Amino acid sequence: xxxxxxxxxxxxxxxxxxxxxxxxxxxxxxxxxxxxxxxxxxxxxxxxxxxxxxxxxxxxxxxxxxxxxxxxxxxxxxxxxxxxxxxxxxxxxxxxxxxxxxxxxxxxxxxxxxxxxxxxxxxx
Amino acid sequence: xxxxxxxxxxxxxxxxxxxxxxxxxxxxxxxxxxxxxxxxxxxxxxxxxxxxxxxxxxxxxxxxxxxxxxxxxxxxxxxxxxxxxxxxxxxxxxxxxxxxxxxxxxxxxxxxxxxxxxxxxxxxxxxxxxxxxxxxxxxxxxxxxxxxxxxxxxxxxxxxxxxxxxxxxxxxxxxxxxxxxxxxxxxxxxxxxxxxxxxxxxxxxxxxxxxxxxxxxxxxxxxxxxxxxxxxxxxxxxxxxxxxxxxxxxxxxxxxxxxxxxxxxxxxxxxxxxxxxxxxxxxxxxxxxxxxxxxxxxxxxxxxxxxxxxxxxxxxxxxxxxxxxxxxxxxxxxxxxxxxxxxxxxxxxxxxxxxxxxxxxxxxxxxxxxxxxxxxxxxxxxxxxxxxxxxxxxxxxxxxxxxxxxxxxxxxxxxxxxxxxxxxxxxxxxxxxxxxxxxxxxxxxxxxxxxxxxxxxxxxxxxxxxxxxxxxxxxxxxxxxxxxxxxxxxxxxxxxxxxxxx
Numbered sequence: 012x013x014x015x016x017x018x019x020x021x022x023x024x025x026x027x028x029x030x031x032x033x034x035x036x037x038x039x040x041x042x043x044x045x046x047x048x049x050x051x052x053x054x055x056x057x058x059x060x061x062x063x064x065x066x067x068x069x070x071x072x073x074x075x076x077x078x079x080x081x082x083x084x085x086x087x088x089x090x091x092x093x094x095x096x097x098x099x100x101x102x103x104x105x106x107x108x109x110x111x112x113x114x115x116x117x118x119x120x121x122x123x124x125x126x127x128x129x130x131x132x133x134x135x
Numbered sequence: 136x137x138x139x140x141x142x143x144x145x146x147x148x149x150x151x152x153x154x155x156x157x158x159x160x161x162x163x164x165x166x167x168x169x170x171x172x173x174x175x176x177x178x179x180x181x182x183x184x185x186x187x188x189x190x191x192x193x194x195x196x197x198x199x200x201x202x203x204x205x206x207x208x209x210x211x212x213x214x215x216x217x218x219x220x221x222x223x224x225x226x227x228x229x230x231x232x233x234x235x236x237x238x239x240x241x242x243x244x245x246x247x248x249x250x251x252x253x254x255x256x257x258x259x260x261x262x263x264x265x266x267x268x269x270x271x272x273x274x275x276x277x278x279x280x281x282x283x284x285x286x287x288x289x290x291x292x293x294x295x296x297x298x299x300x301x302x303x304x305x306x307x308x309x310x311x312x313x314x315x316x317x318x319x320x321x322x323x324x325x326x327x328x329x330x331x332x333x334x335x336x337x338x339x340x341x342x343x344x345x346x347x348x349x350x351x352x353x354x355x356x357x358x359x360x361x362x363x364x365x366x367x368x369x370x371x372x373x374x375x376x377x378x379x380x381x382x383x384x385x386x387x388x389x390x391x392x393x394x395x396x397x398x399x400x401x402x403x404x405x406x407x408x409x410x411x412x413x414x415x416x417x418x419x420x421x422x423x424x425x426x427x428x429x430x431x432x433x434x435x436x437x438x439x440x441x442x443x444x445x446x447x448x449x450x451x452x453x454x455x456x457x458x459x460x461x462x463x464x465x466x467x468x469x470x471x472x473x474x475x476x477x478x479x480x481x482x483x484x485x486x487x488x489x490x491x492x493x494x495x496x497x498x499x500x501x502x503x504x505x506x507x508x509x510x511x512x513x514x515x516x517x518x519x520x521x522x523x524x525x526x527x528x529x530x531x532x533x534x535x536x537x538x539x540x541x542x543x544x545x546x547x548x549x550x551x552x553x554x555x556x557x558x559x560x561x562x563x564x565x566x567x568x569x570x571x572x573x574x575x576x577x578x579x580x581x582x583x584x585x586x587x588x589x590x591x592x593x594x595x596x597x598x599x600x601x602x603x604x605x606x607x608x609x610x611x612x613x614x615x616x617x618x619x620x621x622x623x624x625x626x627x628x629x630x631x632x633x634x635x636x637x
Contacts, residue, residue, distance in 0.1 A: 029295075033288070036284050036288055042280060046284070049287050052288065053287070053291050056291055056294050056295050059295065059298050060298050060301075063302045093307075097254075097294065100255060100258045103258070104258065104262065104287050107265060107283065111269055111279065111283065112280070115280060118273055118276060128277070
């Protein structure tokens with residue numbers, strides 16, 4: 012069991028991160044912690060892509076003109092590029108969420124979900 | 136560009152947005168005509184050949200959904216001009232840029248042929264939708280934040296699923312994935328990926344255990360916004376599901392290898408019943424319509440879950456039906472709210488006398504939702520029942536009937552109130568004479584609706600309500616007419632567009 016975990020360490024770590032993130036978004040009452048949980052969840056997915064595209068003994072995918080290139084010598088750059096896009100998306104989501112939080116903080120006494128619902132006068 | 140123009144000339148953003156949406160609607164209609172004529176359109180971005188580069192694929196299904204989305208959006212934007220001008224004072228430029236961003240994202244999802252690209256467009260459209268919901272006052276802000284967290288989790292689940300598919304197949308192009316999966320046969324990572332993708336899409340579509348964000352978001356968003364996002368946003372989630380069945384996973388994979396088809400049927404039936412029952416208990420008309428959205432999306436999910444060509448036809452027809460009729464209903468209720476300030480069903484007594492056109496359109500939309508014969512609603516439910524009988528799943532037919540009856544119950548409650556109940560206060564000639572024909576009556580509690588006050592202030596106004604101006608009612612009437620016309624012509628739509636597509 013331990014050997015198994017050690018051999019695939021990144022994947023176990025990612026699974027744990029996914030769980031932590033999901034718990035944060037659903038289980039936490041603070042709106043800020045929900046956002047942090049969301050971020051952890053997204054980072055875990057990004058790490059998953061990166062870990063999955065690991066290739067030992069390969070190098071950056073840049074070929075020199077005229078030199079013979081073999082695909083096996085290079086890392087596939089596509090997952091990394093995709094993850095750049097995913098990071099941009101995640102930053103955009105975080106930015107929008109943070110600006111929402113600023114507005115919410117000005118409008119409500121605190122950022123605790125229960126407290127806000129109480130303030131709205133509606134039973135959750 | 137729109138926000139800059141909006142700061143400079145506050146009236147221009149509407150016309151710019153209108154031109155842009157009208158443009159994309161006509162392009163979609165043209166694409167639909169071309170696809171029917173000469174088959175699938177393909178466009179590769181940046182000159183990279185398809186398996187490597189991103190490809191846009193417009194086939195029958197995509198062109199159909201794109202036309203529905205842009206057409207409905209066009210009608211909604213025309214009709215909500217006054218509501219938006221009232222609700223978004225001083226922020227019209229930003230409002231219309233968000234609307235355009237939303238529609239760009241949605242059409243992007245529909246036409247793209249690349250799995251990762253779907254994720255990017257999904258997030259673009261969702262971000263615009265979160266911000267639009269957030270504009271709706273204090274409650275809208277909380278609902279918008281919740282929508283953001285849950286919606287982003289949905290998008291992330293989708294991305295996680297795509298990761299599994301990518302590591303197995305090494306490609307993101309949908310057609311290529313299909314070819315590789317067909318050759319490779321079933322495997323655990325692919326099945327796990329499928330499960331993650333459908334959890335993510337289920338969140339975006341608000342199927343029953345994952346629907347928590349929807350009622351608040353639709354209820355507390357500004358009425359010009361809920362009329363726009365309620366008809367089309369969840370439909371695009373459904374479209375992506377159909378795409379997964381049709382052009383990503385091989386035939387039968389999602390029903391035989393992973394029990395996603397059956398799960399969708401069960402979840403869809405649960406959504407249908409839950410949505411209708413919850414809708415019956417609502418006093419606020421927008422909240423009622425929001426719960427009925429959950430039930431209608433459930434119907435679409437059942438059609439997808441049957442995973443037969445007829446099931447897909449039913450699902451697509453219902454996507455169109457629901458988009459059109461939900462736009463009619465939301466627009467009619469938005470227009471009622473704009474004129475009278477009433478958004479509670481109680482406050483709509485006798486409304487049909489003052490606003491006969493709007494309420495008749497509402498009734499036609501309701502007829503289509505219940506599924507009474509000449510409307511599209513009847514035919515989409517008809518095809519769904521046929522598909523279910525073909526598969527021997529009689530339970531589905533029973534559920535369709537029950538949920539139609541339930542929706543009749545809650546919709547007739549509104550109609551009874553508006554058409555048959557006399558208005559609570561007799562007409563005061565003095566007040567009626569004094570009332571200006573301005574669309575917004577003073578003392579309208581529209582913006583404070585939902586703060587829990589009974590619409591006392593609005594009640595005397597009901598008796599002297601007049602129709603809003605033609606640019607508000609005309610799109611509603613057109614949409615209502617469309618449900619009937621398309622219902623009569625459903626055979627044309629089905630044989631020319633849907634059947635070749637699935």
